[in-house]
Amino acid sequence: MAAGEYELALKAYTRSAADHGITVDVLSAIGSANLKLGRLGQAERDLRAAVKKDAEFAPAWNNLGVVLMETGKFAEAARVFRVAYGLDGGKSDSIKQNLTLALAKVENISYDAPEDATFALMRRGQGDYLLLAHQ
Template identity: 50%
Template sequence: MDGLIVGNRLLEAKQYELALDAFTRAAADQGMTGEIYAGIGAANLGLGRLGQAEKQLRKAIEFDNAAPETWNNLGMVLLDTGKLPEAIEILRRAFALSNGENDEIRDNLRLALAMQSETVYDPEIEKELDLVRSGQSLYRLRQMEP
């Protein structure tokens, strides 16, 4: 079976280490494609390896056919690492690439814009936010349950 398909299925099952292995095998067979970079980036994001995820997702968006979800994931990494202005621009691009049809990307963009309009840092608000996986390789911020 194709390593890319296996990797994506493992991402859906939240088996991020195994997904990394599958994407590595796919890269050995197919070379490093945008989809493989995106998969490796999503797996690293799932593992909380934000620095590695950012590098891989940046490489993935260099390809012309980068999916809106890849742009979204990069935006969420940037948001989580405090790079708010760039995160907003990346999320705007993700929203445009999805033709405004992806509710989760729209919600992430709204959240980033709301964070930008905040004039005072409130650590209590930050404590209430959590990065969660929603759908196939798509991440978003949500308020944590008390």
């Protein structure tokens, strides 16, 4: 993923699932790779499965919020980011930023990112992604 080789990353995550079982980490990683490949429906399905498997895994909730933002489901994304933020205990600035962006979209409040901003994932440690706005 860090090298931008999302198809290879997806294959590696799939092999990991075969070798070690389908864990919340694997589901979250597969969902994130699918998001980077533009497979939003698959990404959403995988990340929903991840949060169902472990409802207390904040990175999976955060990544699901990213997918929901990309698909224009801003209200649900804000709800999902709130869950992630609560589970994280407010320790992650990236989740707080994601929640702020989602709430701005829901409330139609202007923020520093331009209206035509696109959102992207950025890996920050194991299973933690940051939502960034790009022009």
